[in-house]
Each structure stands twice: as structure tokens, then as C-alpha cells.
Amino acid sequence: MSDFIQANLPYILAGISVGGQYALIAIGYTMVYGILRLINFAHGDVFMAAGLIMIFATASLPMYISIPLVIIATVLLGVVIERVAYKPLRSAPRMSVMISAIGVSYLIQNCALYFTGGLPRTYPAIPWLSDSITILGATTKRVTAITPILTIILVLALVLFIKKTKVGLAMRAVSRDFQTSRLMGVKIDTVISMTFIIGCLLAAIGSLLYFTNYQSVTPTAGAMPGLKAFVAAVFGGIGSIPGAVIGAFLIGIVENIIKGIGWTTFSDAFTFVLLIVILMVKPTGIFGEKNTDKV
Amino acid sequence: MFKKINNALNPSLRHPLDEQNKRTNKVALMIFLAIVYVFAILLDNVLPANGITLMLIPVLRKGAIYALLCVSMNLLNGFTGLFSLGQAGFMLIGGYVYAILTIPQASHAAVYQYFDGGIFQFSVTEVFGNVLGPFLGNVIGAIICIIIAGLVVAVFAALIGIPVLRLKSDYLAIATLGFAEIIRAIFQWNGIGGITNGSNLLRKYTNLDNLVWNVGSLNINFGTTFAFLIVTLCIVAIILMINSSYGRAFKAIRDDEISAEAMGINLFKHKMLSFVISSFFAGVGGALLAMFQTTIQAAAFTSAMTYEILLIVVIGGIGSVSGSCIAAFLYIACNEWWLRFLDSGYLGSIPVGFFRGGFRKVIFSIIIMVIVLFFSRGIMGDKELSFTGLLNKIKQFKNRKALKQAAEKEGE
Numbered sequence: 001m002s003d004f005i006q007a008n009l010p011y012i013l014a015g016i017s018v019g020g021q022y023a024l025i026a027i028g029y030t031m032v033y034g035i036l037r038l039i040n041f042a043h044g045d046v047f048m049a050a051g052l053i054m055i056f057a058t059a060s061l062p063m064y065i066s067i068p069l070v071i072i073a074t075v076l077l078g079v080v081i082e083r084v085a086y087k088p089l090r091s092a093p094r095m096s097v098m099i100s101a102i103g104v105s106y107l108i109q110n111c112a113l114y115f116t117g118g119l120p121r122t123y124p125a126i127p128w129l130s131d132s133i134t135i136l137g138a139t140t141k142r143v144t145a146i147t148p149i150l151t152i153i154l155v156l157a158l159v160l161f162i163k164k165t166k167v168g169l170a171m172r173a174v175s176r177d178f179q180t181s182r183l184m185g186v187k188i189d190t191v192i193s194m195t196f197i198i199g200c201l202l203a204a205i206g207s208l209l210y211f212t213n214y215q216s217v218t219p220t221a222g223a224m225p226g227l228k229a230f231v232a233a234v235f236g237g238i239g240s241i242p243g244a245v246i247g248a249f250l251i252g253i254v255e256n257i258i259k260g261i262g263w264t265t266f267s268d269a270f271t272f273v274l275l276i277v278i279l280m281v282k283p284t285g286i287f288g289e290k291n292t293d294k295v
Numbered sequence: 296m297f298k299k300i301n302n303a304l305n306p307s308l309r310h311p312l313d314e315q316n317k318r319t320n321k322v323a324l325m326i327f328l329a330i331v332y333v334f335a336i337l338l339d340n341v342l343p344a345n346g347i348t349l350m351l352i353p354v355l356r357k358g359a360i361y362a363l364l365c366v367s368m369n370l371l372n373g374f375t376g377l378f379s380l381g382q383a384g385f386m387l388i389g390g391y392v393y394a395i396l397t398i399p400q401a402s403h404a405a406v407y408q409y410f411d412g413g414i415f416q417f418s419v420t421e422v423f424g425n426v427l428g429p430f431l432g433n434v435i436g437a438i439i440c441i442i443i444a445g446l447v448v449a450v451f452a453a454l455i456g457i458p459v460l461r462l463k464s465d466y467l468a469i470a471t472l473g474f475a476e477i478i479r480a481i482f483q484w485n486g487i488g489g490i491t492n493g494s495n496l497l498r499k500y501t502n503l504d505n506l507v508w509n510v511g512s513l514n515i516n517f518g519t520t521f522a523f524l525i526v527t528l529c530i531v532a533i534i535l536m537i538n539s540s541y542g543r544a545f546k547a548i549r550d551d552e553i554s555a556e557a558m559g560i561n562l563f564k565h566k567m568l569s570f571v572i573s574s575f576f577a578g579v580g581g582a583l584l585a586m587f588q589t590t591i592q593a594a595a596f597t598s599a600m601t602y603e604i605l606l607i608v609v610i611g612g613i614g615s616v617s618g619s620c621i622a623a624f625l626y627i628a629c630n631e632w633w634l635r636f637l638d639s640g641y642l643g644s645i646p647v648g649f650f651r652g653g654f655r656k657v658i659f660s661i662i663i664m665v666i667v668l669f670f671s672r673g674i675m676g677d678k679e680l681s682f683t684g685l686l687n688k689i690k691q692f693k694n695r696k697a698l699k700q701a702a703e704k705e706g707e
Binding site: 037038039084085088089092094095096098099100102103104105106107109110111113114117118220223227230231234265266268269271272273275276279280283 | 372376378458459462464465466468469470472473474476477480481483484485494597598599602603605606609613651652653654656657659660661663664667668671
């Protein structure tokens with residue numbers, strides 16, 4: 001066992017790190033699904049857009065302005081998407097909203113294709129984060145060590161926010177029962193905007209960490225991490241934040257161990273096998289609540 | 296007695312006028328198809344190859360194939376209400392099965408150069424070609440391989456369907472999407488490279504331009520005609536299916552699962568039937584797409600391809616076969632031909648700075664978003680295009696015009 005860990009340490013470290021990045025995206029999925037019952041297919045693309053904004057921002061601005069700018073722009077993008085593409089369809093069937101989400105995803109990818117000319121762009125090195133360090137004999141970037149710590153801090157802050165503040169209470173109420181909470185005077189639109197703000201904020205931070213590691217941004221760079229984060233959210237029980245985080249770490253670590261064994265082709269497939277197994281065995285996920293259909 | 300009940304139940308038999316309309320529509324459709332086929336043969340062989348015909352051939356071929364893919368997706372998403380996103384995976388299997396079966400023996404060494412010439416050492420089209428001559432061999436072999444491709448996909452779909460179809464709406468979507476990704480990964484795996492050629496592309500199999508009939512010194516190309524023929528047959532089969540009692544059960548499931556079950560419809564059986572049939576035609580479409588492209592590579596069958604087809608279905612109208620067909624041709628024509636100038640950097644001869652690579656796709660996605668948000672019924676809604684319907688529309692329009700004019704005269 002210790003031999004296995006020693007041999008695969010770089011992969012396990014990379015897995016923990018990428019798991020943390022998936023977790024930050026997965027929270028956006030799980031919160032939006034919890035409240036709107038919508039798979040926000042565009043979330044992975046928002047994550048990719050954050051990467052592109054960073055590249056374009058650092059081309060002319062110093063780092064200490066670019067990073068906050070990226071976070072603000074990503075949050076704005078998320079809120080605009082919600083207002084333009086999802087809000088008008090609030091009373092429409094679920095399929096229409098999902099199609100709208102797919103449409104937004106298609107739009108963002110095509111815009112990215114247009115602005116980048118289809119060429120992969122190199123992500124700028126963020127000074128302190130991209131430095132090399134050595135952990136237990138394995139050389140890696142500092143971001144690998146920072147990601148899990150930062151993820152856990154952010155998740156704890158988010159959980160506190162949802163448990164202790166009034167907006168958090170409203171979110172929990174809306175995710176429990178949309179109509180009733182509206183009757184109780186909860187401002188639905190504010191709550192939904194807040195959800196998208198938090199989701200996109202975390203996706204922006206996730207993209208800073210993820211692309212510091214992988215360094216190349218293509219128009220479809222967000223699709224796979226997005227899908228994986230969604231699977232993490234389903235695995236943990238959609239709507240549950242700790243569940244999504246655990247799912248994300250699990251996917252990140254296993255995926256990288258599979259790469260370490262040499263089965264790189266199947267590292268993506270594993271995620272979907274996990275998804276299908278969990279949907280078969282426990283469709284509500286490990287922390288999900290059971291939902292029954294009423295006539 | 297039974298006939299009477301049947302008449303009461305079957306609305307089309309109640310009005311003789313409806314029956315007559317139906318017959319007129321059928322005749323009109325046949326005349327239209329006949330014109331299309333004659334045009335397709337002329338286009339491939341007689342018409343001079345200039346800028347327009349050179350664009351028209353691929354647009355018509357790809358448009359027809361996409362029409363089939365969209366109709367097959369519409370059967371599942373629009374008529375049965377199952378939101379499945381596995382289309383690209385099924386197309387991939389269909390295309391690969393077709394390609395693997397028709398690569399000529401002599402080309403195996405070149406195609407499977409990294410896998411010692413591959414495992415299968417025969418080609419169905421060649422086997423038939425040796426007996427029937429190259430043209431008939433290609434046509435019959437291709438048809439047989441397309442059917443095999445469809446059947447293989449149908450079997451896969453049945454296996455996938457057993458676990459997946461028990462899931463509800465968005466879980467079903469994400470599970471089918473997941474299966475499509477798994478299929479893509481497996482087909483790129485070098486471990487079965489002897490069959491699938493790993494992550495390399497398959498080529499040199501029988502494609503649409505191989506369907507040439509040599510009569511004396513005449514070479515008649517049936518490429519476009521062949522694509523149209525297969526697509527027409529498949530779409531007609533789907534329409535017959537939709538209008539049968541199975542089709543009515545599908546619609547009942549779409550409208551309300553619980554009431555459908557209460558009416559005695561076996562939910563799982565009908566969902567499975569719809570899923571398998573839709574996948575069969577997706578496989579056929581995938582095989583045709585492989586024939587059209589002349590090369591096929593698993594990496595291209597991403598979820599973006601499924602999204603593209605889904606969005607065409609939405610443009611045409613969810614639950615309308617004719618809508619899907621119209622939208623498919625429109626989409627392909629715009630994408631491959633009419634809107635190409637948006638990428639070229641010029642409007643006419645005037646250089647426009649922001650007209651560069653990818654601008655066409657941006658405009659497209661904006662149009663799609665406008666349709667999704669403001670015209671969610673698409674081109675046809677859930678109605679079908681028919682000859683008599685069109686005539687009525689024109690009559691109504693004329694009547695309205697006449698009334699308007701009369702009103703204006705009175706006003707004077």
C-alpha cells in the first residue's frame with residue numbers, strides 16, 4: 001500500500017488538487033439545481049469564459065487588477081445569463097429551460113471560438129501560485145497544495161453563510177418549496193440571483209486554480225470539467241454542498257490514479273460510469289433527500 | 296358494428312373531406328419527392344459543375360442525413376417526451392459499424408497501419424461486388440451494412456435502456472450523455488484497435504461517391520439519390536410509427552406519464568420501444584454520415600454534436616417531423632453555404648473587420664437563443680406541413696386581403 005502511494009504520489013496530489021477545483025464548480029451546479037431544478041449546462045462554459053477573460057485581462061492589465069476583474073466579470077456573466085435565458089422561462093416546462101441552458105452553452109463556446117480564433121491560448125502564470133514546490137519528494141506547483149485548503153475554507157464559509165444569514169435561510173426555504181416560500185414573502189428573484197452570484201464566484205476562483213495547473217484554454221475546455229463537476233454534484237446528492245465536495249474530490253483522485261495506471265483513455269469514462277452506477281443504486285446521491293412524485 | 300365503433304374512434308374517417316385532403320396530400324408529397332429525385336440525379340450527373348451545384352450537392356446530402364438524425368431525435372424527445380442526449384454516441388456506433396464492414400480488403404493494411412491490418416479481413420461491399428458487379432455490389436452491400444449498423448445500435452440502445460429508462464427527465468438526459476461519452480472513450484481505446492483503429496480515423500470504405508453505375512461509356516452517380524432514398528424510407532417508417540397505436544401511446548406518455556399508465560399503457564415497454572427505434576435510425580444516420588464524410592473519427596462525436604441536432608429539432612418545432620426536416624436543410628444550408636460569407640472577412644467586396652473565422656457560429660447561436668426564448672414553438676410547432684394546409688393558408692390570406700379591400704372601399 002505504501003509503495004503504491006509512493007509510486008502514485010504525484011497523481012494523488014494532482015487528483016486532490018483537481019478534485020478541489022471540480023468541487024468549486026460543482027457547488028454552482030448543485031445550488032442552482034437545488035433551487036431551480038435546472039441542470040445549468042452553461043456553468044462549465046462560464047468557468048471556461050473566466051479563463052479566457054483572465055487571458056485577455058492580463059494582456060493589458062497588471063495581475064492585482066486582473067484577478068478581481070475576472071471574478072467580477074464572471075459573476076456578471078452568470079447573473080446576465082440567468083436574467084436573459086432562464087428568467088423568462090420560469091413557468092415553461094423543464095425541457096425548455098434545459099434547452100435554453102444548452103443554447104447558452106453553445107453560444108458561449110461559439111463566442112469563445114470567435115474571440116480566440118479556435119487556437120488554444122496560454123494561461124498567464126500567476127506569480128506565487130505557479131511556483132514549484134516539493135511535497136514528500138514529489139515536485140509540483142504551489143497551486144496543488146493551495147487548492148484543497150482554499151476549497152475547504154470557501155466551502156466552510158459558504159455553509160456558514162447558508163446556515164446563519166437571512167439570505168441563506170431564504171435559499172434553503174426556496175430549495176425546499178418554491179411556491180410556498182414565494183407566498184411567505186421570499187423574494188425569489190433575489191435568491192436566484194444570489195445563487196448564481198455564489199456559483200459563478202466559486203467557478204471563477206476554480207478557473208484561476210484549474211488553468212494555473214493546465215495552462216491552456218480552448219473554447220471547449222469547460223465542457224469536461226463542467227460535466228465532471230455535475231456528476232460530482234449528482235453523486236453527493238444534488239442540492240447538498242458537502243456531498244458535491246466529497247464527490248468532486250473522489251472523482252478528481254480516482255481519475256488521476258487511472259491516468260497513473262496508464263488507462264488515460266478511460267479517465268473521463270470513469271466519471272460517467274460512476275454517474276450511471278450512482279443513478280442506478282441510489283438516484284438521490286449519498287446525501288440527497290428523497291423526492292416523491294405527487295399526482 | 297365494429298366498423299361503426301372504429302369510425303367513431305378514428306377521427307380521420309369521420310369527415311369525407313379529411314379523407315380527400317389526406318389523399319391530395321399524399322399525391323402532392325409523391326410528386327414533390329419525384330421532382331426531388333429527378334433533380335438529385337440531374338445534379339449529380341447532368342448539371343454543369345459550377346459554384347452553385349458544387350455547394351448544392353454536399354448541402355443536400357448532409358441536409359438529408361441531418362433531417363433523418365433530427366427526426367429520430369424528435370421521435371424520442373418530441374413525441375415520447377424522453378429527454379435523451381445520447382444521439383452522438385449512437386451515431387458513432389452506427390458510423391463505425393458501417394465503416395468497419397465496408398473497408399476493402401486491399402486497403403486494410405493501409406487503414407489499420409498501426410494494428411497489423413486489423414482483425415476483420417473482409418468487406419461486405421466487396422463480397423457482393425464480386426458476385427453482382429461493383430455498382431450493384433456497392434449499393435446492396437451499403438444498404439445491408441447500413442441495416443446492420445442500425446441493428447447493432449438498436450441492440451446497444453436496448454442494453455443501455457434497461458437501466459437508463461427508469462430515470463426521470465434531467466437524470467435521463469445526463470445518463471444518456473454519460474453513455475455517449477463512455478462509448479466515445481471505448482471506441483478510441485487502443486485495446487480494441489484491431490477493430491476500431493483506436494484513436495485514428497477510418498477511411499477508404501464505400502462512400503456516397505462510390506455509388507457510380509458504369510453503363511458503356513456513361514457514368515451515372517447515384518450518391519445524392521442514395522442518401523435521399525434511405526432517408527425518405529426511414530422518415531416514412533417513423534411517420535407510420537407515429538401515426539400507429541404505438542405512436543399514440545408515445546404521445547400519451549409525453550403528455551402525462553401517470554395518466555398514460557392509468558390508461559393501461561406499459562410505460563417501460565413503450566419507452567424502450569421508442570428509445571430502440573430512435574437509436575436504430577440514429578445508427579442509420581450515423582452510417583450515412585460516415586458515407587458522406589468519407590472518413591470517420593470517434594473524437595468528433597462529442598456532446599456538442601448532440602446539442603447541435605437538438606437545437607435543430609427545437610428550431611423545427613418539437614413534435615413536428617416536417618419541421619425537423621425543414622430546419623435540418625435550412626441549418627445545413629446556412630451553416631455550409633449561405634452564411635459562409637460571415638467567416639470570410641468580406642461583405643460582397645467590402646472588407647469587414649469583425650467578419651472572421653467563427654462569426655457565423657456566433658450569429659447562429661444568437662438566432663438559436665432568440666428562437667428558444669421568444670419563438671419556442673419553432674418553425675412548425677407541433678403541426679405538420681401539408682399541401683392542403685398550405686392551400687388553405689393561401690386561401691385564408693387571399694380572403695383576408697379581399698375583406699380588407701372591401702372594408703377600405705366601404706370606408707371611402
